Amino acid sequence: MDVLWMAPPLLLLFPLLMWTSSTFVYYFKKCFYVAWMMVLALLAIPLCILKSGGRDVENMRVIRSLVRHVKYFLGLRFDVSGWEHLQTEGPYVIISNHQSSLDVLGLMEILPDRCTMIAKKELIYAGTVGLICWLGGIVFINRKKTSDAKSVMIDAAKTMLDDQIRLWVFPEGTRNQKGDLLPFKKGAFHLAVQAQVPIIPVVFSSYSSFYLRKQKQFNSGTIRLRILPKIETKGLTCDDIPSLSDKSFNLMRSSFLSISNSVPQSNGPCKH
Numbered sequence: 001m002d003v004l005w006m007a008p009p010l011l012l013l014f015p016l017l018m019w020t021s022s023t024f025v026y027y028f029k030k031c032f033y034v035a036w037m038m039v040l041a042l043l044a045i046p047l048c049i050l051k052s053g054g055r056d057v058e059n060m061r062v063i064r065s066l067v068r069h070v071k072y073f074l075g076l077r078f079d080v081s082g083w084e085h086l087q088t089e090g091p092y093v094i095i096s097n098h099q100s101s102l103d104v105l106g107l108m109e110i111l112p113d114r115c116t117m118i119a120k121k122e123l124i125y126a127g128t129v130g131l132i133c134w135l136g137g138i139v140f141i142n143r144k145k146t147s148d149a150k151s152v153m154i155d156a157a158k159t160m161l162d163d164q165i166r167l168w169v170f171p172e173g174t175r176n177q178k179g180d181l182l183p184f185k186k187g188a189f190h191l192a193v194q195a196q197v198p199i200i201p202v203v204f205s206s207y208s209s210f211y212l213r214k215q216k217q218f219n220s221g222t223i224r225l226r227i228l229p230k231i232e233t234k235g236l237t238c239d240d241i242p243s244l245s246d247k248s249f250n251l252m253r254s255s256f257l258s259i260s261n262s263v264p265q266s267n268g269p270c271k272h
């Protein structure tokens with residue numbers, strides 16, 4: 001009898017439980033992601049030191065192989081097309097849109113050999129993840145000091161050629177989940193022109209179908225990854241940077257909109 005008496009309040013609680021469960025899943029997946037990446041990085045640190053003895057782009061092979069299974073835990077899948085465009089010899093610059101730290105999963109899905117990234121310097125303080133980023137040869141820039149960032153990137157152009165390294169840059173310069181691309185910063189294009197290497201654009205489809213920060217939703221989903229044909233920079237000079245950047249932006253934006261089935265968010269209704 002006592003149990004029957006409890007049934008109506010429990011039934012009332014059910015919708016609340018359902019609601020909180022999706023919020024719970026959101027926080028659980030996010031915490032799991034950070035914690036698991038920290039643990040993986042802790043595992044990777046001795047492996048990388050044993051493999052290369054310190055900071056080396058070759059460590060990205062270890063990092064890549066350790067990260068590739070993480071998508072399964074989060075219910076994410078990648079649908080990749082354009083693999084053939086990565087079959088390019090020698091150094092190049094990969095540019096891609098940047099929505100979230102989850103981009104690391106897609107990045108590791110297609111990361112070519114001898115490829116590392118440009119990242120904000122604050123990432124180095126992210127515990128074991130920071131240390132593994134350093135061991136993986138990531139080039140850290142201070143976004144608050146353009147002159148410093150530029151000189152680091154000028155050095156990186158030289159290192160790319162000397163050491164035959166590929167660099168992955170997020171030309172939006174920050175994370176963005178507004179359903180459209182942010183205007184591109186110029187660093188990636190200077191880098192490619194200075195090194196006279198091709199640019200390979202990579203586009204991640206919008207995460208808004210499965211990952212919604214405001215609504216606290218993190219469902220399962222498939223991310224479409226499109227590797228676009230390379231853009232040559234041989235013979236280009238500083239003067240060509242704006243057109244090179246515009247061309248890359250337009251190609252990536254139209255690909256992003258077509259694979260995301262999304263329309264750019266407006267700034268809200270017009271006020272009359």
Ligand SMILES: CCCCCCCCCCCCCCCCC(=O)SCCNC(=O)CCNC(=O)[C@H](O)C(C)(C)COP(=O)(O)OP(=O)(O)OC[C@H]1O[C@@H](n2cnc3c(N)ncnc32)[C@H](O)[C@@H]1OP(=O)(O)O
Pocket residue numbers: 037038040041044062063064066067098104117118119120129132133138141142143146149150151153154169170171172173174175184185186187188190191241
């Ligand atoms: C095993 C377990 C492991 C677990 C973890 C695994 C982790 C593995 C690794 C994951 C790593 C993921 C990394 C993700 C990190 C993502 C980020 O951090 S995104 C943020 C950082 N990245 C960027 O900011 C790159 C893009 N930004 C730029 O390129 C910028 O241009 C800039 C160089 C930072 C400068 O910024 P700003 O001043 O705001 O920008 P501009 O307006 O573009 O430039 C001003 C001015 O300067 C000219 N210029 C820019 N660069 C150069 C250059 N290299 N040489 C010469 N001149 C340059 C530019 O043309 C502008 O001048 P103009 O006259 O107005 O044209």
Ligand SMILES: CCCCCCCC/C=C\CCCCCCCC(=O)OC[C@@H](O)COP(=O)(O)O
Pocket residue numbers: 033034035037038098100101102104120123125126127129173174175
């Ligand atoms: C002492 C511990 C501190 C904990 C810090 C948590 C570390 C994160 C751990 C796991 C996530 C793994 C992926 C790491 C790569 C994340 C790269 C990233 O997305 O950086 C953000 C940067 O692109 C743009 O930042 P802004 O939005 O411009 O600012």
